Amino acid sequence: MQTTPLLKTKELSLQFGGLKALQNVSMEVPAGEFRGLIGPNGAGKTTLINCISGAIQASSGSIVFDDVEIGTMAPHLISGLGMSRSFQHVQIFGDRSVRDNILIGMHRQIKQNLIGQLLGLPGSRAAEHEAGLRAEALLKRFDLHDVANRPAKLLPYGVLKRLDLARSLAAKPKLLLLDEPTSGMSEEEALSAISMLKDIARQEGMTLLVIEHNMRIMMDLADQISVLHLGQIIAEGTPEEVTQNPVAIEAYLGEEEVDA
Ligand SMILES: Nc1ncnc2c1ncn2[C@@H]1O[C@H](COP(=O)(O)OP(=O)(O)O)[C@@H](O)[C@H]1O
Ligand SMILES: [Mg+2]
Numbered sequence: 001m002q003t004t005p006l007l008k009t010k011e012l013s014l015q016f017g018g019l020k021a022l023q024n025v026s027m028e029v030p031a032g033e034f035r036g037l038i039g040p041n042g043a044g045k046t047t048l049i050n051c052i053s054g055a056i057q058a059s060s061g062s063i064v065f066d067d068v069e070i071g072t073m074a075p076h077l078i079s080g081l082g083m084s085r086s087f088q089h090v091q092i093f094g095d096r097s098v099r100d101n102i103l104i105g106m107h108r109q110i111k112q113n114l115i116g117q118l119l120g121l122p123g124s125r126a127a128e129h130e131a132g133l134r135a136e137a138l139l140k141r142f143d144l145h146d147v148a149n150r151p152a153k154l155l156p157y158g159v160l161k162r163l164d165l166a167r168s169l170a171a172k173p174k175l176l177l178l179d180e181p182t183s184g185m186s187e188e189e190a191l192s193a194i195s196m197l198k199d200i201a202r203q204e205g206m207t208l209l210v211i212e213h214n215m216r217i218m219m220d221l222a223d224q225i226s227v228l229h230l231g232q233i234i235a236e237g238t239p240e241e242v243t244q245n246p247v248a249i250e251a252y253l254g255e256e257e258v259d260a
Helices: 045-053 075-080 098-105 107-118 123-141 157-169 186-201 213-223 239-243 247-249
Strands: 009-017 019-029 034-038 060-065 083-085 173-180 207-211 224-231 232-237
Touching: 009 034, 019 045, 019 207, 034 045, 034 107, 034 186, 034 213, 045 060, 045 075, 045 173, 045 207, 075 083, 075 239, 083 098, 083 157, 083 239, 098 157, 123 157, 157 173, 186 239, 207 213, 213 239, 224 247, 232 239, 232 247, 239 247
Parallel strands: 034 207, 034 224, 083 173, 173 207
Antiparallel strands: 009 019, 009 060, 224 232
16 A cells, blocks of 8 residues: 555745635645545645646645645656646647547647657557557547547537546556546536546546536545635545534525535
8 A cells, every 4th residue: 555645745835925724724635536626716725736647836835746746847747657637727739639639638648649659669659559548448438439529619618628637548648637627517417427537537436636517526526625714724534524613604605505
C-alpha cells in the first residue's frame, strides 16, 4: 500500500492583486480516493484546480504529485505524469469528430507512439491498436457510439459535457481533476454520467478531485469532501460529517436545500 498521498498541497497561497484567492491550502488525497471539493461561488475551487494542473502558478507553497514536486512545472509535463482535467466550460475541438476528441485525449500514449514510429519500434503498432480499442470502449460506455463520427460542435451541450468527461478519462490518468462535470446537464444526464465515471474510475484505481454543486451527486460520489471558503479549507471529512459540520453549513450548505 502506498503510504504517501498521491496528491499533497502544502500551504498553497495565491493572490490576484489584493484578493487572496487561496490562503495556505494544505490537503492530502490518498491514491484511489474520490475527493469532493465544495464551497460558495468565488471560494477558490477552480483556482485550486488550476494550480494543481499547472494552468496557473501559486504565489507560495508546494504541490507534490506522485512524489514529484510539480508546483512550478508546465501543464503538459504535469499531464505527462498522469494527471488529466476537465474544464468548467468544455474545451473540445468542435470541428473534429467525437472519436478524434477522445483520441486527442490520449495524446500521452499517442505521442509515445509517434516517437516509437520514428524510431521504428515494434511496440508502437500495439500502442496504436490499444488506443483505438480504448477509444471505442469509452464511446460505448459513455453512449457516444452513434455520434462518434460527427463533428463535436453539432452535439447538444449535455452530450458535449459527457464527451468532455470521456476525453478526460482517455489517457487513464492516475489523478483526474473535474471542474463541475455535470453543469448544464439535466439531473438524469448528470446521474448517469457520474455513474459511468464512478465505474471506470474505481475499476482503474483512479483518484478523483471533483468540484460539484449538486449535493445529491456529491454525497453519492465522494469518499471525503473538502470545503473551501474565501480561499481556505474550513472543513473536511466524509460527506456525512461535512453535511453536519456547523462551519460548513454556515459557509455553504445552508445556502441551498440539501436533499440528501
Ligand atoms: N484570473 C483571475 N484574475 C483575477 N481574479 C480572479 C481570477 N480567477 C479567479 N479570480 C477570483 O478569485 C476568486 C476565486 O475564483 P474561483 O477559483 O473561480 O472560484 P470558484 O471556482 O470557487 O467559484 C474569485 O473572487 C474570482 O473572482
Ligand atoms: Mg469555479
